[in-house]
Amino acid sequence: MAEVKNVLFAGVGGQGIILASKILAAGLIKAGYDVKMSEVHGMAQRGGSVTTQVRFGEKVNSPIIGKGQADILVSFEIMETGKWLDYLKADGKVVVNEFRIPSAPILVGKIDYPEGILDEVKSKATTYSFDASKIAAELGNIKTTNVVLFGALVKAMGLNDIDWEEVIRETVKERFIDINIKALKLGMEQL
Template sequence: MKIKNILLVGVGGQGTILVSKILSTGLLQAGYDVKMSEIHGMAQRGGSVSTQVRYGEKVHSPIIGIGDADILVSFETMESIRWLEFLKPDGIAVINEHEIPSAPILSGKIAYPKGVIEAISEKVNTKVINAAEISEKLGNTKVMNVVLLGALIKSMNLTDIDWESIIKDLVKDKFVEINIKALNAGMEAV
């Protein structure tokens, strides 16, 4: 099997790293060799966070090069444009239609960029998810990340892995049920 490359990007506090751990665990249980790397940056201050997950028969490095990602999952709209150069021309961009203003935007120094999704849609196969709205309907906006995980799983045809048992193992008991609902909602959204 050819190596597959998944790039997950967002800002601190969105659960990007938890999703990467769930994803990596599932891929390992499915028998793949998996490598994961994470970059926190200024995550605690709302800065950019990225994780890279590579899987296949044998993976030698956890790093995805420019133009090598099969799929880019953006937990925040603007992050998708920051990381777009890492996506293959025939790759898929899964974008959460959710804006989190950075410090310069909040201070009024710059405006949040307009037309991000439209610009990306002109370049690559793009799937837009409003994970905030979906998670709000489920009753907990903190599961937005798992909604996006569901969209990723469906987009990469990884539905034959027992994701529910992995969530049960990696998520606190009181949040398991809502996370499983979020996973399924994300799969249905694409």
């Protein structure tokens, strides 16, 4: 693959965004790609915006994705999708967790949670939206939402030829391996 591909993960702190991008980067490196990754944490440890960017290809010079350059946006929360949509290529894809985490101003009643975000996203890009948090909760651990979304990302980008189960075995704590492999498979089944 000569062309560099760009993956943007967006959500809020505590959703496992960084782990999902580390799994992606580890698998891509094992597959022989040059990979660069960057991460940005919001002002709060939990609840603030978090994004990670993973770029991969034959040769990647920078870890940063500019506006209009992401091949795919993986959003862990609906409102975050709208914040990062400008970074998507014209022919880009979006994987969205149909989950809401109200920000502080929403929680105190100063503003309402914005409506119509998913409709806007769907009007601008090929969009795969499902409730990954519900799938993870039904699996027995809501913290596997990140790997459910990761499974959908793998399918959406056609990265099925990488042994993601092996990467998960090498990346997550031993006691969470089996449930994360199940989460990966369930995520892939969503597309």
